[in-house]
Amino acid sequence: MLKKYLILSVLALFGLIIPQTAQAQIKNVSGRILEKHIGNKGRNLPFEEEVHVLAYNTVEAARRELEKLKQPGASAIMAMDYDEEAFPDAQGYYNIRVADSGAIVVFVSQGINALEPVQGRLQIDFLIEGAIQLQGVTVTAKSPVVTVEMIPTIDTGSTLETEANITIPYHTGQDNSRLVFQPIVIDCNTGDTIYFLRPHVYDGEEYALTQERRMGFDMDHDVMQPFISARQLTDDPFGIHFQASIKKPNVKHNYTVIAASRMNDYVKTYFADDTQITSCMARHPFQFLELNQDGYYELDPAMFRENPRNEMHEGSENISLTFPVGKTELDDNPANNDALAALKETLDEISNNPDFTLRNVVIQGFASPEGNFALNQNLARGRAQTAVRMLEGKVNARFIGFEEPEIVSWNVVADSMQAHGFTAHAAEIRSIVRQYPNNMNAQWARVRVLPYYKTEVEPYLTNLRQFTARWTYQTNRELRPRDILNYYYNNPDFREGGPRQFTHYDYWNLFNMIQSPDSEREKLYRRALRESYQFDARPWVYAGNKVAVFDMERDSFNINTLRPFIDINVNRVNVQRGGQGSPYYVNLAEVVGNQAITYFYQEETDTAYHLAKMLPEEEKYFPIKRFTSVRALLFKRDKSKEERDELRTAVDYVTNSSTLNKAVMEVAQGQNAAAAATLELLPEDEPRRWYLKAVLESRANNVVASAQYLNQCFQLDKKYILIMQNDGDLTEEVKDTWETMYGLQ
DSSP: OHHHHHHHHHHHHHHHHGGGTTSOOEEEEEEEEEEOOTTOOSOBOOOSSOOEEEEESSHHHHHHHHHHHTSTTOOGGGOOOOSEEEOOOTTSEEEEEEETTSEEEEEEETTEEEEEEOTTOSBEEEEEETTEEEEEEEOOTTOSSOEEEEEEEEEOSSEEEEEEEEEEOTTTOOTTOEEEEEEEEEETTTOOEEEEOOOEEEEBHHHHHHHHHHTTTOGGGSTTGGGBOSSOBOSSOEEEEEEEEEEOSSTTSOEEEEEEEEEEOSSOEEEEEEEEOSOSOOBOTTTTOOOOOOSOOOOOGGGGOOOOOOEEEEEEEEEOOOOOTTOSSOOSOHHHHHHHHHHHHHHHHHHTSTTEEEEEEEEEEEEOSOSOHHHHHHHHHHHHHHHHHHHTTTSOOSEEEEEEEEEOOHHHHHHHHHHTTOHHHHHHHHHHHHHSTTOHHHHHHHHTTSTTIIIIIGGGTGGGSOEEEEEEEEEOSOOOHHHHHHHHHHOGGGSTTSSOOOOHHHHHHHHHHOOOOHHHHHHHHHHHHHHHHHHSSSOOHHHHHHHHHHHHHTTOOOHHHHGGGOOTTSOSSSEEESTTTSOEEESOHHHHHHHHHHHHHTTOHHHHHHHHHHSOSOGGGHHHHHHHHHHHHTTOSSOOHHHHHHHHHHHHHHHTTOHHHHHHHHHHTTOHHHHHHHHTTSOTTOHHHHHHHHHHHHHTTOHHHHHHHHHHHHHHOTHHHHHHHTOTTSOHHHHHHHHHHHTTO
16 A cells, blocks of 8 residues: 555646756745854854845846845845745744745845855755855755755766755654655656655654564565665654666656655554655766767678579560461471570470570460461461471470460550551551451451552561470579669569569679669669568568668668667577578678667667677777767676776767767766867867857856857757756756746847
8 A cells, every 4th residue: 555655646736847857946944044253152143134135046146146246235125026025023034935947045134144045945044254254064964855865967968877865854653653755756857656666764762663573573464674774764864875887778868856755653654755865967978978889880792692592483475487378287488497496405404404404395376466366376276286296306404385476456456557657647547446456357348448558557467476485493502693684674584573583593693783873773782681571481680781882872771771680689690591492591700890870879778888888899880889988887886896997988988089989988986177179179160169068168157158068069959958948957047047047039
């Protein structure tokens, strides 16, 4: 029931918290204002003068106001730009609403005043000595609510390194109570609860003893037992240091942590507090790193030249044979023997080649359209049978036969006539065909009475009385590259989606023959990859890697392209599988390298690092190995000695890879002075120079200067405005100041 109550309580509160993360949160801040006289160690009650407590939603606004109040003759009436005003009571206690990124000014009289930035605190006491503020003290001893010191969250890409100090108020914990501190990860973009982190459980001394008795002296019966801390709960202010590495479910989203704190005695929950302990605005120290990658990794084409498959191929040849009119037997024309001998020689060349097997030969006769249609069909069929009989026994084919004859259309005659300049006559013949579309006898009756039939039509009929011999043969011989290229450009069967597909052997030759344009080559590789998914047992890694390189060269990084060729559970490269009969490889080093680069640019740091660790320690892989090491390890806690050594090498490599990367690394590591000097070496038209200078000024609390540098950056490239809005390395005060000074331009 406790867990269910925690979830409901946090979700109910979340609507109040998350919408405020995009802007400063307004909080009730309380405290006490005391006067300390010079030389007096005690603290006196408040000043006799009227004390004004002024709230400003930005520190910069408070500082400007304080400068006015320091002027000679200044009075509280001069403070006109505050966001809220309050007055302390007779004991010096005050309460005022103010932005957590703002500041409080206490004004007594000229020279007796103080300023304190809120910085997320809920209680601020002022101790003023004469005209000098000695200190602003955060007091938690009497605070009725949980207070939080937010430590900037580091976003490494796929992981958030989070940290915070939480203080449970005085007299909340008891010896006979249990504190359950449950951190919950929330998606700032959607408001969804993502997951519960490991809870922290603290028992008071008496509660621990009683609970053990209640559990029959076996604490394994207590569901919270794995989470109970050895540290005991007391009634003093109770501090909890929260620290966690959070895996981001979506690298493009921001996340925060809500802490649900519940204090229970044996029968009830008597204290409940739900507090946001990390900001949605995280630091992104690596967002400007440039991976100095000299091109992408290509596979060696020679490794992927496959042997040709056992395939069926086709051939054909037209032959002319002459027959007496109306007869099916050949006449005595010597050309008949020459035509049949040439056909036999072609077929013998195939059947006598040990790499070929002649499967079949099919003869089809063609008849010209003059005469009776049925008689023409029978005549053509009989003549084809004659040709088949003359080949039988002379050609080593498993089957020799004939197809039904084809009567050539009068439109074909018209086409031939038009090609020779008889345009009007050709049009007249086409008109006859249109009048009798399904009656060739009627067409013949009309054509034969044309006045120019004997002189201009009949000569074209002779060439139509031919035969076509088509044959099919099986071979595993390498086809000539020019034949493959001819198929690619001219054979409709081999077009994408057609009845025939190219093999890897064919594609390999096409890749080498088609060198330009680049769009044609890219189209060919993509087609080869698609067809390998459709028709092969596994997709073709050679084509897949080329497609990935084409994409990366235009700054498009798709993690799905190379995913089928990588087994992420095997921590090595060039792994052979499939046995001796049909070996294939997964985790080819070049493919793993390209995929690591893809994950790097997608900010999936954990996976990029895992893949890069597989790669051999070779110079060509240094960029991706070193850059992923920096991203994955620089802010990782509890690094091993091996990881520390790896990180030193990586930091040195990345820092010296370019001036920009050196500046980024110095800013990331908090080397502000060194970073400022390095940034001066960058060109003035480089927007990241000005953005990083703004970060340094924000760290120094130079709000106006930071806003000015941001504006110089945005003048060069406005895309950085969106980067600023989600960057925890710039304070809300800096962002607000830029908006005030330049946002409406």
